Amino acid sequence: MNAPALTKNQALVFEVLERADGPLSAYTILDKLRDHGFRAPLQVYRALEKLLEYGVVHRLESINAFVACAHPEQNCHSHGIVAFAICESCGHVLEFHDHEVDHRLMNWTRGKKFKAEKTTIEIRGLCEACAA
Amino acid sequence: MNAPALTKNQALVFEVLERADGPLSAYTILDKLRDHGFRAPLQVYRALEKLLEYGVVHRLESINAFVACAHPEQNCHSHGIVAFAICESCGHVLEFHDHEVDHRLMNWTRGKKFKAEKTTIEIRGLCEACAA
DNA sequence: ATCGCACACGTTATAGCATAACGCAATTGA
DNA sequence: TCAATTGCGTTATGCTATAACGTGTGCGAT
Ligand SMILES: [Zn+2]
Ligand SMILES: [Zn+2]
Ligand SMILES: [Zn+2]
Ligand SMILES: [Zn+2]
Numbered sequence: 661m662n663a664p665a666l667t668k669n670q671a672l673v674f675e676v677l678e679r680a681d682g683p684l685s686a687y688t689i690l691d692k693l694r695d696h697g698f699r700a701p702l703q704v705y706r707a708l709e710k711l712l713e714y715g716v717v718h719r720l721e722s723i724n725a726f727v728a729c730a731h732p733e734q735n736c737h738s739h740g741i742v743a744f745a746i747c748e749s750c751g752h753v754l755e756f757h758d759h760e761v762d763h764r765l766m767n768w769t770r771g772k773k774f775k776a777e778k779t780t781i782e783i784r785g786l787c788e789a790c791a792a
Numbered sequence: 793m794n795a796p797a798l799t800k801n802q803a804l805v806f807e808v809l810e811r812a813d814g815p816l817s818a819y820t821i822l823d824k825l826r827d828h829g830f831r832a833p834l835q836v837y838r839a840l841e842k843l844l845e846y847g848v849v850h851r852l853e854s855i856n857a858f859v860a861c862a863h864p865e866q867n868c869h870s871h872g873i874v875a876f877a878i879c880e881s882c883g884h885v886l887e888f889h890d891h892e893v894d895h896r897l898m899n900w901t902r903g904k905k906f907k908a909e910k911t912t913i914e915i916r917g918l919c920e921a922c923a924a
Numbered sequence: 925a926t927c928g929c930a931c932a933c934g935t936t937a938t939a940g941c942a943t944a945a946c947g948c949a950a951t952t953g954a
Numbered sequence: 955t956c957a958a959t960t961g962c963g964t965t966a967t968g969c970t971a972t973a974a975c976g977t978g979t980g981c982g983a984t
Binding site for chain 4: 685686687701702705724
């Protein structure tokens with residue numbers, strides 16, 4: 661999915677996520693946008709829905725939060741499964757791809773005739789700085 | 793973590809999950825146990841906390857649900873990362889392990905000096921029966 | 925032009941998931 | 955016996971997400 665021009669609300673939500681140095685919950689985003697007229701969760705969720713669809717934002721299932729894609733130049737929907745390493749101390753997220761992992765999971769699903777739609781890989785732990 | 797004898801509440805919750813043919817939310821478990829004296833979510837969550845610790849139950853982060861371990865003979869904590877394929881139509885879950893995937897992810901984290909504590913791999917899609 | 929449609933938006937209400945904080949009872953080990 | 959630990963029950967609260975309704979705007983087809 662290519663990203664068309666963002667609407668006002670979508671752009672506001674995206675900017676908040678881009679400027680954040682870690683994942684944000686929908687309600688945190690809402691709070692940060694109250695000065696811009698946001699009043700209800702749905703305004704955030706509806707924008708997030710589109711941003712996820714366009715592939716410019718990712719949802720972290722294990723922490724119910726959202727993060728701007730770390731590979732703005734590429735199209736994250738085009739290069740396989742996206743994996744995340746999430747620091748439970750400082751909240752920083754590393755986004756990466758591993759084609760061999762994709763391959764193995766694809767092989768497994770093919771073997772089981774399972775039709776994969778969306779795959780989540782999230783590693784929680786401590787980043788280098790926080791593990792010291 | 794080896795599983796000591798389960799307490800009454802833990803055993804009740806575990807039996808519900810074992811008998812279910814798919815993952816259950818904490819509140820669904822609660823409803824199924826009202827006849828056994830359960831009245832509040834915390835009774836379920838506290839039991840789940842222990843069952844997760846013992847490795848006999850898994851949490852599916854992407855659907856906020858819990859499932860009994862599919863490998864009762866083994867100790868799921870001992871053989872690496874557990875992965876799940878979750879059918880979005882019928883709700884059935886396939887649990888599996890892939891050492892090569894573990895390896896690749898471990899290599900990546902080692903390279904980044906990221907200390908992994910808990911890794912989630914969840915594939916959502918359609919099982920063979922539902923994809924037909 | 926105006927009708928119909930798609931889409932974004934705003935609002936209120938509600939549903940679904942999870943934990944805080946208190947107190948009590950049973951167990952255990954010093 | 956005393957303190958610490960663990961499980962349990964209850965009430966209240968907080969966090970996450972969606973349903974349902976209505977409004978307005980742009981845009982192509984008739
Ligand atoms: Zn990305
Ligand atoms: Zn960190
Ligand atoms: Zn298991
Ligand atoms: Zn199915």
